[in-house]
Amino acid sequence: MPNFSLYYVTGRSLLPPPPSSYTGPKEDYYLAHLEQALKGGVTVVQVREKDVDGAEFLEVARRTKEVCDKYDVPLFINDRVDVALALKCHCHVGQTDLPARLVRQLLGPDALIGVSVNTPEEMQVVMDEGVADYVGVGPCFGTQTKKNLNPILGPRGVRAVLETLGESEIKAVIIGGITPSTIPNVLAQTPAPLPSGGYRALDGLAVVSAIAASTEPETAARELREMFDRKPAYPSRLLDPGELSADHVVEQAVELLRILKDGEKTPLVHHITNFVVMNDTANLTLAFGASPIMSASPDEAPHLSQLISCLLLNLGTITEAQLNAQKIAGAAANKNRKPVVFDPVGVGATEYRKKSASDLLNTCHVSIIKGNAGEIGALSGLSEVKARGVDSVGKGFKDPATVVKTLAAREKLVVAMSGETDYISDGQVSFTIKNGTFWQEKITGSGCMASAAVALFAGLQHESGPFIAAIAGLLAINVAAEIAAARPEVNGPNTFRAALIDACYNLRPEDVRSRAKVQRV
Numbered sequence: 001m002p003n004f005s006l007y008y009v010t011g012r013s014l015l016p017p018p019p020s021s022y023t024g025p026k027e028d029y030y031l032a033h034l035e036q037a038l039k040g041g042v043t044v045v046q047v048r049e050k051d052v053d054g055a056e057f058l059e060v061a062r063r064t065k066e067v068c069d070k071y072d073v074p075l076f077i078n079d080r081v082d083v084a085l086a087l088k089c090h091c092h093v094g095q096t097d098l099p100a101r102l103v104r105q106l107l108g109p110d111a112l113i114g115v116s117v118n119t120p121e122e123m124q125v126v127m128d129e130g131v132a133d134y135v136g137v138g139p140c141f142g143t144q145t146k147k148n149l150n151p152i153l154g155p156r157g158v159r160a161v162l163e164t165l166g167e168s169e170i171k172a173v174i175i176g177g178i179t180p181s182t183i184p185n186v187l188a189q190t191p192a193p194l195p196s197g198g199y200r201a202l203d204g205l206a207v208v209s210a211i212a213a214s215t216e217p218e219t220a221a222r223e224l225r226e227m228f229d230r231k232p233a234y235p236s237r238l239l240d241p242g243e244l245s246a247d248h249v250v251e252q253a254v255e256l257l258r259i260l261k262d263g264e265k266t267p268l269v270h271h272i273t274n275f276v277v278m279n280d281t282a283n284l285t286l287a288f289g290a291s292p293i294m295s296a297s298p299d300e301a302p303h304l305s306q307l308i309s310c311l312l313l314n315l316g317t318i319t320e321a322q323l324n325a326q327k328i329a330g331a332a333a334n335k336n337r338k339p340v341v342f343d344p345v346g347v348g349a350t351e352y353r354k355k356s357a358s359d360l361l362n363t364c365h366v367s368i369i370k371g372n373a374g375e376i377g378a379l380s381g382l383s384e385v386k387a388r389g390v391d392s393v394g395k396g397f398k399d400p401a402t403v404v405k406t407l408a409a410r411e412k413l414v415v416a417m418s419g420e421t422d423y424i425s426d427g428q429v430s431f432t433i434k435n436g437t438f439w440q441e442k443i444t445g446s447g448c449m450a451s452a453a454v455a456l457f458a459g460l461q462h463e464s465g466p467f468i469a470a471i472a473g474l475l476a477i478n479v480a481a482e483i484a485a486a487r488p489e490v491n492g493p494n495t496f497r498a499a500l501i502d503a504c505y506n507l508r509p510e511d512v513r514s515r516a517k518v519q520r521v
């Protein structure tokens with residue numbers, strides 16, 4: 001079976017004009033361009049020629065095969081089984097082309113056959129048929145390269161297809177809008193959890209324009225290949241689960257607070273947040289020793305992303321314009337390998353918020369989701385806990401630890417659920433925090449402040465990873481809240497709010513160590 005890591009689907013119409021250094025015949029530039037892409041690391045090629053006659057198709061395919069043979073790279077023919085047969089090539093067919101079973105009869109047992117798949121149901125049919133060697137799953141994102149893209153799957157839709165594929169030996173490549181900006185999110189979000197405990201991941205990336213339209217195909221191919229081969233940027237946890245005792249976790253949280261309070265690091269946190277909490281979360285960030293920058297401009301997000309330590313996205317007063325800014329900032333943060341914290345405020349309240357959250361999670365990879373029980377329930381697709389507006393109502397989940405762990409494993413990130421007891425999981429291990437005070441429920445935005453605390457700890461980008469950062473952020477704000485509540489001047493929500501910021505400012509690592517009520521569950 002070939003290595004499917006970088007699958008180049010050709011598109012002659014997308015080629016840029018030949019550079020001045022190219023001296024060969026203009027019509028052959030396609031082959032020179034292809035050869036550069038092969039040098040850059042393309043592992044599989046497909047000739048995809050729309051709107052050309054059979055004779056021209058055959059000639060392009062024949063010459064393409066000569067170049068691919070030189071690099072020992074397998075060649076697939078798109079749609080045209082006759083051309084594949086004539087040239088002894090492999091073949092890729094879509095859902096409306098000749099059925100894979102017939103293609104197999106025509107090409108024989110040695111040819112490789114690929115089939116396009118758009119849904120888990122189509123995936124199941126391909127598996128039941130047992131003819132295809134690989135599937136092209138997509139379109140993942142919108143693209144100019146193909147007409148009639150319906151539906152666009154997003155990385156999470158691709159994950160649903162991979163979930164059906166499970167441990168099957170059929171290979172899977174993703175296609176549609178795969179570029180250096182979308183790849184980090186694609187690689188982070190698509191692996192599907194398997195019942196056996198592992199993950200089913202993609203076997204490769206299939207691209208058309210990312211190489212075909214490039215003036216430097218070798219560099220473009222090399223970048224795509226390296227991105228596919230590289231491991232995720234920000235691992236969720238570095239410790240072995242067995243090592244993670246509550247004492248261990250508290251000590252790590254204490255160490256992170258020490259780094260902040262000693263001024264060893266001053267994380268710059270970019271907040272794209274709601275206007276209700278903006279002042280409080282900015283002050284809280286400063287009080288802990290980090291720096292906030294509040295900006296909802298899509299124009300400055302890519303530049304900002306190079307400077308910041310963490311991005312915090314909050315759905316509280318989301319609008320189309322703000323969602324657009326959050327998507328641009330999220331994708332830029334992924335590209336620059338900066339952690340992203342997401343607070344899905346009120347996601348259960350309306351369809352619009354649900355769609356916005358899903359849009360965002362499809363556009364960028366988030367390291368930590370911090371929400372209340374209503375929000376975590378809505379993201380998990382559960383109705384056991386209801387939301388009223390942005391608040392969670394009722395007694396909570398019967399088994400909150402499992403809810404949080406399941407969502408974390410599915411989304412491959414850290415989930416932190418705040419409430420009277422906080423639950424934090426990375427999908428493998430889970431902890432509770434029982435610190436805090438009832439006053440936190442009496443002020444608006446205490447959940448958003450907790451997310452801001454999580455974001456500034458994540459901004460330390462400490463080797464202990466986002467799991468410990470999430471625990472440290474919740475622990476720090478809850479211990480600060482307990483200290484604030486005990487202040488003699490606190491006699492209502494407003495005095496508590498002011499005292500909380502002061503307590504964050506004065507919080508000492510030893511306060512966290514002596515007051516922490518953390519348990520592994």
Ligand SMILES: Cc1ncc(COP(=O)(O)OP(=O)(O)O)c(N)n1
Nearest residue numbers: 078092093094095116136137175206
């Ligand atoms: C690797 C790969 N995956 C999917 C496709 C799409 O094929 P199809 O659905 O037949 O659409 P057209 O390419 O014919 O427009 C592909 N070509 N390659």
Ligand SMILES: Cc1ncsc1CCOP(=O)(O)O
Nearest residue numbers: 139143145176177207208209
């Ligand atoms: C052939 C095909 N099938 C699904 S999307 C697509 C086009 C992908 O093109 P690009 O890589 O330029 O987005």
